[in-house]
Amino acid sequence: MYKLAFACFLAGMTLNVQAKVDPSQAARLGNDLTPQGGERAGSPDGLIPPWNGGITRPPAGYQKGMHHPDPFSNDQPRLVIDKNNLAEHADSLPAGLQELVRNNPEYSIRVFPTRRSASAPQRVYDATRTNATQTELISRGNGVEGATAGIPFPLPQSGLEVIWNHIMRYRGDQVRTYTNHAAVLQGGKYSLLKRERDILFTYGQPGLSEKDLNNTLLYYKYRVLSPAALAGTSLLVQETLDQILAMRKAWRYDRGERRVRRLPSLAYDALQPDTSGMATADVVDAYNGAPDRYEWNLLTKQPMVVPYNSYALHQKGVPYDEILQPAFVNPQLLRYELHRVWIVEANLRTGFSHPYHKRRFYIDEDSWQILAVDLYDKKGELIGLQESHSINYYELPAFFSTLETIYDFKRKRYFVDGLDNNEPMYDFDVELHPRDFTPSALRREGN
Template identity: 75%
Template sequence: MAQADLDNTLLYYKYRVTAPAKLAGTALVVQDPLDQVLTTRKAWRYSPGERRVRRLPSLAYDSQQPDTSGLATADVVDSFNGAPDRYEWMLLGKREMLVPYNSYAVHQQGIAYDSIVQARTLNPQLLRYELHRVWVVEAKLRTGFSHVYDKRRFYIDEDSWQILAVDLYDASGELIGLQESHPISYYEVPMFNSTLETLYHLKDGNYFVDGLDNNEPMYDFEVKLSPRDFSPQALRRGAN
């Protein structure tokens, strides 16, 4: 990897699916550039059925996010990610509103996932909302581009700059989706970040949850990794 590539690197990302059985062993690695207009995102996926690593032709904008059963587009990870060039952006101002915050209850170790994920919504008894000041930013799809979300309205925490909620609209102006980011403070880092993210589809009642880790080992923020650990070769080695 050339030094020029490292200079434009935002982050590396890798995951491996352990369940359900039909997806177990599937893995993905992503190399994310800082300027995604200048350099496109690179992503590779390992399929245990084929025992091969394949380069994904596109993992951006409204392309389907792998292993989500079609419930999430690539750009909804972290509430929004990727190049912003297909939208016109407008700052609408600041307001007070109830938003997800200090979500330690839903982050507790040992809670059964079935008690968190319920029909049509997460268990409200485990969620916390607080009155906070947020910046309201609206993104409107530019002429000549297509996306399932024609307009997005972001509610961004004044203190942490964390996106806490997003309203999603279709081309007719109908509200069709809602994203929520449930944040906590990781004091040992220190870092304020989401422990759980949800994307609700308001028309059919389905929703996608990202970040369930209550019965998994806690993040190791001190692990030593290098760019080589996020290469397609490393993805293949990890499958053996």
């Protein structure tokens, strides 16, 4: 019934670049819709509760600099899905998650009570409502015009608009992190690579106008801290909003050569440096960059079992060996919940190459965070699964991933990024400036 109603809604919409809505529709934000465009009401069966503001303040005893304590630590699973009852729940599971269970009979999915914890600052809500009546897609959908600070399309009418909501969602103003990533090979062998990362989110900064953005979404930089063989290597990215108008720029500092080199391309299917060839450039943050190489189709919106409120996976002191099991992330540390998600399918355009010819995205209605992605090859075969295990960083507040995973079903391996359990916690108060994200700054820091 839900799918039918949504299909009727889509049939009445004109799916073109005209995305802004009239004020009467925008007035729904903060009323029957959440301030960012989700449905405020719960589901008829009661499994999805109403949204009541999400987490708006840290739990008692929390201090900045701590790993975020689990506000739902007393919850118990209401359902466990495994090989024995997988078929019974297949309609509510991403295809990739079903395949993970089939490939690993010992894997189980613990489904907890749904907690709609996502929230954002009031200024982001206010900007989102303004954006609803003035934001449009430009450059054939490869850019956005008329948006500042908030979600650009809180009442989306196309798959492209949903993806732009993910790309432009609020994740704080700036952050410094210390995290590890690992390529876990068949059999379970892995090595950790530790990085210090700085991100300055230009879009979303308080007080900035669209003109002030100068087509810049964010600045990104990392420095490898270990292993010793790679320590000192660093990468810099200047990320544009419209990457057709101006492509992202990237530079890499090589410790051995002691020089900065401009990278000819760090986008689309180009392999990320230092990831053992297991991660393309566009899988960071589940999806990033220009959307021009795919056809984007908005399929439906429906309740699905997805990773959510992954605080147990994030807790301080958990050994990385306990997290990284030979074939998958330890399911006893994972939390899944039933949430309404937008389902968007991306199909590779003719003339382009990518290991992922089709992707199916599951995007949270409350935060616009991509929570899961089914990955298909050119033959239409399901070859992988991405998951974003997310929490509310309640000192901001903002909801986004703490650990990202990519499963490679063919090679029986997986990649994880964001291991932070035994590192200093994210610093959202670090002072960063655009001058810190230039090739000369990269060179200076490397010497």
